Amino acid sequence: MLVHICCSVDSHYFLQKIQEEYPDETLVGFFYDPNIHPYSEYKLRLLDVEYSCKQLGIELIEGPYALEEWLKLVKGLENEPEKGDRCTVCFDNRLETSVKKAIELGHDKFTTTLLISPKKSQDKLEIIGKNLSSLYNCEFIFKDYRSGNGVEMQGKQVKEHNLYRQNYCGCMFGLNAQREQQDKLTDELIYPIGQQIQPESIEERLELYQKRNELKECDIIKQRFLNYRLLNAKVIINKEVVPSYFLFYSTLKGKKSIGRVERVIKNVGYFNRDELKIISLDTFNQLANTNYTTVLELVYNPLSFDDELKLRAKITQNNHFDLSTIIILKEIPDAKVSVFSDFKIYDDVKEVLL
Incomplete structure (x- = not known):
């Protein structure tokens, strides 16, 4: 089974549940997320997914970082709210690329960890997945692991394994709207001309999680400053x-x-x-x-x-x-x-x- 992975926060618990429910399936993770911007944030999320998959013993494949193609797909939908039409186009793109990769690798099943994200529409994902399943003759596995205490268990896994809990979906348009609503600076998109790594920048977090990977035991805490x-x-x-x-x-x-x-x-x-x-x-x-x-x-x-x-x-x-x-x-x-x-x-x- 090919599992499209969006981030480790959504994937770690989801992959554990899939492993339990489908013990005879060989799972392959597929990190395909051209919507993530800037590139340093993409590298950070990929690093974290690699860390998670290694712990779970799951092979991981990285898809292309096709940001320019993705921007063309969502042109005209920049001001759509989260869960709106821009997200639908984004889901279409990522899931269709995933099912094609599944067939290329000889899999007969595919799914996505987007299903467990509280900010994503499961209904849209299910419709898209089933349509692609019919079109490509590859079964879409729909699982609602967020119901019950799924979200709570997901959060516990994130803390237990010191996973990177990002604070936006990854899309620059969603980020701008979110920061505007919060009345906060969109500092994720600010990078000094001298390339100095500044506090609470994506680059600083990337260094931190690289160090986490090198240590056998560690904890990550938060501090106000x-x-x-x-x-x-x-x-x-x-x-x-x-x-x-x-x-x-x-x-x-x-x-x-x-x-x-x-x-x-x-x-x-x-x-x-x-x-x-x-x-x-x-x-x-x-x-x-x-x-x-x-x-x-x-x-x-x-x-x-x-x-x-x-x-x-x-x-x-x-x-x-x-x-x-x-x-x-x-x-x-x-x-x-x-x-x-x-x-x-x-x-x-x-x-x-x-």
Whole structure:
């Protein structure tokens, strides 16, 4: 039997139940989810499914990541709600590709772990599965493992095995609508130009779950913290934009400040307003033990997040509550400076490996 797999949260318990109910069937997992975006999220979910299938002793096959083809299929349905017509087209695509793969591999049965997801329409999945079954002469196995205490048991399995519990279906259109309703930043779709791995980013979670795979025993817990994303920032001196780097957690009242450096203490320039600080690239190199030659080099190849926080602590005398703007320029200017900064700072929750 070929089992289309959407994610480990939905698949782990579902696969266990299928194994129990069909002990004579050889199960093959098929991860085919071109709707998942961004690609780092796709890699994270695939990594987690590989981990789950390995524990269950089930072979896993990865389908193509055909995002562009999927986008063409759902064109015009971008604003549809979850469980609407866009989801129907998505189900059609994933299940038809799955039944074709089942036949290619010589299977006479197929099913999907989407059936156990509380946010998916079982009725639609059953209709699509039965239509494909008739069309391709391959039996669709419909199982409602979410009824009774199925969802509760599914949740217990996720916690017991430290599986990745994603907080959106994977589709970028569903994500945008969900974050808009929650009045939250869609930070899953924000990636810094310097490729720094930032807290509670998909890339950070990918690193965490890779470490989980390497450990024999571990636990994953959640912690609340203050998150931050710099969306846009610039510094203007003498009517020209100059290369600048804003340290993580740089906030600014009103998102704009115009003034001058009124004094320099221990190579840190203190602005005459808004608690803003400026240091030269040479001072940055001394404090961080680096050898950047230009500010743009720093922009495109920054320190790691942890090292950047250590540098901020040095500049602020270990004031861990400091949220003032700290800017690195080629040199501390002796002129009027205009600073513009658009950022988001917000309560968030991150996973931690113990």
